[in-house]
Amino acid sequence: MAMEKTKETHPHTLGECTKSILPVRDALEVLSGKWKLPIIISLMFGNKRFSQIAKEVPGITDKMLSKELRELESNDLVKRTVYDSIPVVVEYSLTEYGHSLEIVIKTLRDWGVAHRKRMMVAE
């Protein structure tokens, strides 16, 4: 009798789920890590200089901040502007593309607020 196991490998249904995973991975590639979103959030509250960001993102070191800013810049999410005053001042700002993350961050923050509440209840 050997009822063939329905393999589900016909092109129609294959990857329905994978098709959802791929764009999320694309997003994660640009945003993942401990610091990128916090840095972006800090810049959503206004343009900032290096040391200002360092103060507002709790716990970040200069090395991490510098590295992450470079990556964000190379992905066109953050813009770096140098003013050749004395001493030199460097200003970081979100690009228009960077601002397109506002909705993502709002959603994640809302979930995070609920999550924290839940953890406190369960203590």
Place this chain on the structure above:
Amino acid sequence: MAMEKTKETHPHTLGECTKSILPVRDALEVLSGKWKLPIIISLMFGNKRFSQIAKEVPGITDKMLSKELRELESNDLVKRTVYDSIPVVVEYSLTEYGHSLEIVIKTLRDWGVAHRKRMMVAE
């Protein structure tokens, strides 16, 4: 004269931005990494067994899948059910709490789709 540098350290304005960062960090603590969201997405398409998830999440190894599932389970996002059939079958499913991530994932996926489009244009 010595105009005191306005320190901005009075409790009122301090941390307006930090207050946004903290819940996002809470969320990232539970969700960050390369694999957790892809695994959750795969489970949004239905309950799955270990090897099914392994097939649907491109590139994941048994070791990573096993490790990530344990973490997700300990955070109450995923439920593990053992059926003592022969051979033993283990089914993974999203908890109700896990389902609360649907909106987060949808937002991230939408951004990811737009991001991929953008990258292709810029080639």
Place this chain on the structure above:
DNA sequence: GTAAGTAGTATACAAAAGGATAGTGAAAAA
């Protein structure tokens, strides 16, 4: 007897991420 499927674990290693500390060089403030 051999392979394949069930759900993983064990071991060893490489790579990436992150942390701690110190230093650069110029200028201004104490």
Place this chain on the structure above:
DNA sequence: TTTTTCACTATCCTTTTGTATACTACTTAC
């Protein structure tokens, strides 16, 4: 004169993440 600010960079170290390969133990199929 020493310290502070500015925007970083350099070095070393630990932790986390990821890869590769092999193995367990049981059952069914070939």
